[in-house]
Amino acid sequence: MEKFTLDGTPKTPTINFDLGSGVLEIKGRSIPENSIEFYKPLVDNLEKYGLSPKPATTVNVQLEYFNTSSSKCILDVFKKLEAIHKGGSSVTINWHYEEDDEDMLEAGEDYQAIISVPFKMVQVAE
Amino acid sequence: MLDLFDFYDKMERNNILLSFKGDITSDLLTSILQIMESKMDNFQEEPKTKKKVYNVLVECLQNLYHHMDEAPVDSGEYGRSAIFMIGKLDGAYNVITGNYILNENVSGLKSRLDEVNSLTKDELKEYYKQILNNGEMSLKGGGGLGMVDIARKTGQKLHYTFQPIDEKVSFFSLNIKVTLNQ
Numbered sequence: 134m135e136k137f138t139l140d141g142t143p144k145t146p147t148i149n150f151d152l153g154s155g156v157l158e159i160k161g162r163s164i165p166e167n168s169i170e171f172y173k174p175l176v177d178n179l180e181k182y183g184l185s186p187k188p189a190t191t192v193n194v195q196l197e198y199f200n201t202s203s204s205k206c207i208l209d210v211f212k213k214l215e216a217i218h219k220g221g222s223s224v225t226i227n228w229h230y231e232e233d234d235e236d237m238l239e240a241g242e243d244y245q246a247i248i249s250v251p252f253k254m255v256q257v258a259e
Numbered sequence: 260m261l262d263l264f265d266f267y268d269k270m271e272r273n274n275i276l277l278s279f280k281g282d283i284t285s286d287l288l289t290s291i292l293q294i295m296e297s298k299m300d301n302f303q304e305e306p307k308t309k310k311k312v313y314n315v316l317v318e319c320l321q322n323l324y325h326h327m328d329e330a331p332v333d334s335g336e337y338g339r340s341a342i343f344m345i346g347k348l349d350g351a352y353n354v355i356t357g358n359y360i361l362n363e364n365v366s367g368l369k370s371r372l373d374e375v376n377s378l379t380k381d382e383l384k385e386y387y388k389q390i391l392n393n394g395e396m397s398l399k400g401g402g403g404l405g406m407v408d409i410a411r412k413t414g415q416k417l418h419y420t421f422q423p424i425d426e427k428v429s430f431f432s433l434n435i436k437v438t439l440n441q
Contacts (some may be wrong), residue, residue: 143289164292164317166285198310200317201404208391233307236314236412242385247392256304259306 137138137178145171146196150178155187155222163199172206179213183198186222190214195229195257196237211248218250229255269439270344272332273353278344283324292316295345298413301349312352312437314412316345319354319435326358350439357432365421365429375406376416381412 141147146161158177166175182190199207211226215238218224226248228241237255245252270278276298277291299309323341341358346370373424387407404429410417418434 143293166288166321172424198314198317200314200321201408202321204391204408231306233305234310238309239384243388243391247388252270 136177137179139174145156148175150182152178152182153187155182155190156193157190158185158193158195159210160193163203165200165203166201167248168200168202168206171257172203176206176213178210179210179217183213183217183220186217186220188222190217190222190224193226193229194226194241197231199240199250208247211250212246214249215233223252224255226250227253227255227256229259233259263441273344273346275344275436277345278342280342282339283327283341285324288320288324291320296302308437308439311412312354315352315354315409315437316411319343319356319433322405323358324358326360348432352437352439354435354437357430359372359424359428360421360431362423362427362429365431366434368431369419370423372406372417373421375410377430380411380414381383383407387411 135152135154137148137150139145139148141161143150144162144165146159146163148219149156149158149160163171194207201223214224215224230237230241241252241254277294279287279291284288284389296309296313304312309412320343327339329399341356343354343356346355371408375383375386384435387404390404390407406417415436415438418436419431422432423428424430
């Protein structure tokens with residue numbers, strides 16, 4: 134089964150995308166100076182996956198921090214998922230936030246307002 | 260001769276935790292962020308405070324990083340140099356940054372800052388979503404999202420000054436306050 138994975142660094146998140154099972158996980162920090170460069174391989178893989186997606190696609194986003202440069206790229210990732218959702222695969226985005234992190238919850242709600250994909254806000258303990 | 264004690268005394272009175280002047284590189288920012296994280300751990304700041312300060316630091320310092328190449332490199336007298344200081348005074352963290360800006364870019368930046376400062380919390384949220392969704396993404400960053408994000412997260416106005424230096428450049432300084440337990 135095909136997988137796309139990237140190990141996390143102090144400035145970039147861990148990415149696990151199992152194209153065979155339709156599960157994408159983005160976890161950690163996303164504060165690179167050049168976000169476009171970092172997210173391009175993921176966006177490319179989503180495009181490839183979108184050609185023959187699984188019936189259900191699950192996306193788990195658990196970010197501790199992300200910068201505004203990443204926020205646009207994350208939106209691009211979500212737009213790809215929106216297209217996949219419209220194309221017939223049922224996509225769910227689980228947006229995780231730590232219980233005291235109102236900014237992260239609000240950031241998730243901002244995306245929820247822009248993207249036509251079901252979002253679940255998942256509170257996690259610190 | 261440089262009066263080092265005067266420097267020290269001013270930094271001490273403003274409780275400056277960390278300061279830097281010079282070229283802003285990606286590696287430098289990685290180190291600075293690590294140092295500030297461990298300092299805040301030592302101060303036993305609440306996770307909420309740490310996150311807010313960290314977020315604001317990332318935006319402020321990356322702003323400097325992305326605008327370093329706007330400095331007039333052709334004239335050696337300015338070079339790729341900027342300054343920042345991080346302090347903690349009267350229960351608030353202060354992030355102060357300074358860099359050269361071409362005079363022709365002053366009025367554009369000033370009007371963007373004034374616009375951000377004129378908006379309420381709800382308006383900032385809408386403005387953020389609008390730029391996020393419609394704005395052009397530049398290679399340099401979030402295409403103007405940084406200042407909106409800082410204003411949203413701190414709930415404070417952006418304090419800034421432009422100091423004219425000569426016919427080419429001005430010195431832009433930005434002072435961001437992150438109050439605790441808001």
